[in-house]
Amino acid sequence: MTYNAPLADMGFALKYGTGLAPALAEGLFGDLTMDDIEAVLGEAGRMAGEVIGPLNRVGDQNGVTFKDGAVTTAPGWKAAYDSWRKGGWNGLTAPGEWGGQGLPQVLNAACVEMWNAASMAFGVGPLVSMSAIDAFSAHGSEPLKRAYLEKLVTGEWIATMQLTEPQAGSDVGALRTRAERAGDGTYRIKGQKIFITYGEHDLTENILHFVLARLPDAPPGTRGISLFLVPKFLLNADGSLGKRNDLRAHSVEHKLGLHGSPTCTMIFGDEGGATGFIIGEENSGMACMFTMMNRARLAVGLQGVGIAERATQQALAYARERRQGRIPGMPATESAPIIEHPDVKRMLLSMRALTQAARTICYATALALDEAERGGDKAARQKAHDRASLLTPLAKAFSADIGVEVASLGVQVHGGMGFIEETGAAQHLRDARIAPIYEGTNGIQAIDLVTRKLPLGGGAAIEAYLGELRGIVEAVNATNDPALGWTGVRLEDAVASLERATRWLLARLGKEADQALAGASPYLRLFGVAAGGCLLARQALAALRLGPDAAPRIALARFFAENYSVQAGALERIVIEGAPGVLGADAVLSA
Numbered sequence: 001m002t003y004n005a006p007l008a009d010m011g012f013a014l015k016y017g018t019g020l021a022p023a024l025a026e027g028l029f030g031d032l033t034m035d036d037i038e039a040v041l042g043e044a045g046r047m048a049g050e051v052i053g054p055l056n057r058v059g060d061q062n063g064v065t066f067k068d069g070a071v072t073t074a075p076g077w078k079a080a081y082d083s084w085r086k087g088g089w090n091g092l093t094a095p096g097e098w099g100g101q102g103l104p105q106v107l108n109a110a111c112v113e114m115w116n117a118a119s120m121a122f123g124v125g126p127l128v129s130m131s132a133i134d135a136f137s138a139h140g141s142e143p144l145k146r147a148y149l150e151k152l153v154t155g156e157w158i159a160t161m162q163l164t165e166p167q168a169g170s171d172v173g174a175l176r177t178r179a180e181r182a183g184d185g186t187y188r189i190k191g192q193k194i195f196i197t198y199g200e201h202d203l204t205e206n207i208l209h210f211v212l213a214r215l216p217d218a219p220p221g222t223r224g225i226s227l228f229l230v231p232k233f234l235l236n237a238d239g240s241l242g243k244r245n246d247l248r249a250h251s252v253e254h255k256l257g258l259h260g261s262p263t264c265t266m267i268f269g270d271e272g273g274a275t276g277f278i279i280g281e282e283n284s285g286m287a288c289m290f291t292m293m294n295r296a297r298l299a300v301g302l303q304g305v306g307i308a309e310r311a312t313q314q315a316l317a318y319a320r321e322r323r324q325g326r327i328p329g330m331p332a333t334e335s336a337p338i339i340e341h342p343d344v345k346r347m348l349l350s351m352r353a354l355t356q357a358a359r360t361i362c363y364a365t366a367l368a369l370d371e372a373e374r375g376g377d378k379a380a381r382q383k384a385h386d387r388a389s390l391l392t393p394l395a396k397a398f399s400a401d402i403g404v405e406v407a408s409l410g411v412q413v414h415g416g417m418g419f420i421e422e423t424g425a426a427q428h429l430r431d432a433r434i435a436p437i438y439e440g441t442n443g444i445q446a447i448d449l450v451t452r453k454l455p456l457g458g459g460a461a462i463e464a465y466l467g468e469l470r471g472i473v474e475a476v477n478a479t480n481d482p483a484l485g486w487t488g489v490r491l492e493d494a495v496a497s498l499e500r501a502t503r504w505l506l507a508r509l510g511k512e513a514d515q516a517l518a519g520a521s522p523y524l525r526l527f528g529v530a531a532g533g534c535l536l537a538r539q540a541l542a543a544l545r546l547g548p549d550a551a552p553r554i555a556l557a558r559f560f561a562e563n564y565s566v567q568a569g570a571l572e573r574i575v576i577e578g579a580p581g582v583l584g585a586d587a588v589l590s591a
């Protein structure tokens with residue numbers, strides 16, 4: 001089954017879940033209107049559904065071929081990429097001066113969701129390139145940008161992001177790839193990187209590798225890391241492709257999922273050193289890489305949303321067709337479509353609700369990025385920047401987990417057929433499983449949220465966010481609409497739990513940090529079920545105001561609040577009371 005972009009749900013999340021409507025009204029994006037945004041989304045939906053979607057299975061079944069250092073992607077892959085990049089999708093948010101369209105991040109977020117729903121193995125390549133464009137635009141020198149940036153923006157060339165080495169995964173500071181000053185302003189790069197997404201391929205003539213490496217006199221750890229642009233082909237003076245640089249793909253990995261995307265081991269400097277150009281200052285590579293990683297983290301969250309949406313569409317279609325058993329009162333000669341069984345309904349509703357909650361959290365993060373870039377004054381921009389920083393680990397980890405959870409429910413809805421590759425439900429689960437691992441594991445995201453993001457601005461960012469959630473709860477309670485059931489009560493409790501857990505964690509940072517670390521992942525989930533519930537409720541309230549067709553949005557918000565936000569109380573207990581049981585249980589693990 002192919003993919004139909006859920007334009008109504010995406011539009012509703014954008015307009016009413018994230019606050020895009022007031023942002024447009026206030027002129028944050030000049031004269032851009034919601035109609036313009038919907039037109040772009042409609043086109044993107046067509047590209048995703050008609051061009052990329054049909055290749056998802058082809059990529060999964062054919063994988064990539066590695067021969068003599070060259071990688072060939074699956075049949076149809078290159079033509080689809082060409083058509084996608086010629087549509088201008090790669091440079092949607094990139095600056096106009098470099099060939100981009102300067103459109104909002106929040107609009108691009110919806111598009112990134114669609115590329116990845118259509119095919120996550122396809123979407124992961126552009127995801128890295130778009131993140132590289134952000135970092136390169138912000139930190140690259142003018143001559144370097146003049147030489148390389150435009151072709152990256154147009155998608156004529158693709159980027160890679162190269163951090164990981166065998167001994168340096170989550171601990172990036174342990175990397176050993178060397179960079180030596182060549183004396184002419186360039187550097188010679190030597191070393192090995194592993195697990196590099198689209199490290200080698202046949203989609204574009206040149207590949208721009210963004211590589212973290214260490215100078216000989218660099219301080220240890222992350223303070224001694226620099227970022228280099230290391231092109232596959234160096235350029236002649238006229239900008240045409242010149243000499244092949246001293247780097248190669250050594251092999252491609254055989255993976256659980258994402259078969260259509262090459263994941264490469266890369267070797268730099270077999271012949272004395274690959275030529276690299278520094279981005280930013282020496283030893284400031286992590287700051288530049290963080291620009292890239294933060295965008296990529298949000299995009300990985302959107303991969304979770306995309307795959308969850310695709311799995312949901314497939315499960316719904318199957319549940320309407322497949323007949324098994326009877327519902328009460330049905331004649332013995334008949335059988336019901338499984339969608340009519342309450343347990344299957346519950347699974348499908350979970351899939352829909354989790355997807356829309358994660359989607360709205362991701363879009364809200366993207367809108368905060370836009371406000372940080374374009375907001376009225378410096379103070380407003382800083383506030384929005386802190387909001388985006390706070391929400392990025394949540395968007396990444398919560399949504400990546402939702403991708404796996406929803407894809408797994410999708411398999412379950414299919415019964416035995418879900419475990420058989422033929423239906424495609426299994427591929428969604430296999431593909432989804434990488435999102436909680438790469439771009440900083442979800443465990444690392446939770447630690448980032450607790451130890452770096454909660455203390456932002458002396459706790460001001462989280463306080464402001466809690467205030468916003470409380471405002472939504474008050475509005476829900478004020479409606480008194482019986483269709484919302486326990487929504488107001490459950491959300492009020494959930495936000496109170498989030499608030500107490502937040503204060504408890506903040507009080508432990510420093511001397512009792514290990515207790516905070518033990519509770520970081522359950523806290524992130526608590527944050528997700530509380531915030532996700534409120535954002536769905538905000539959409540239900542908007543639907544109520546709009547009048548007709550409010551019922552599905554109200555039912556979805558109610559389902560999430562009564563089935564997921566209600567878990568916040570237990571998660572609060574895990575955070576606050578569970579740490580000693582984690583930290584004092586070494587006997588279990590050493591037994």
Ligand SMILES: Cc1cc2nc3c(=O)[nH]c(=O)nc-3n(C[C@H](O)[C@H](O)[C@H](O)COP(=O)(O)OP(=O)(O)OC[C@H]3O[C@@H](n4cnc5c(N)ncnc54)[C@H](O)[C@@H]3O)c2cc1C
Nearest residue numbers: 161162163164169170195196197263438439440441443444
């Ligand atoms: C398909 C694929 C594509 C990838 N693409 C790229 C790419 O393009 N570029 C790139 O540079 N890398 C890429 N990676 C690498 C990926 O980012 C790493 O695998 C990831 O960061 C985790 O590192 P690791 O595998 O070394 O796991 P480890 O760091 O060894 O982690 C193992 C476990 O320990 C936990 N852990 C580790 N340290 C801590 C800590 N301090 N506190 C608490 N828990 C901890 C982790 O959360 C995890 O559960 C890719 C990986 C895959 C599989």
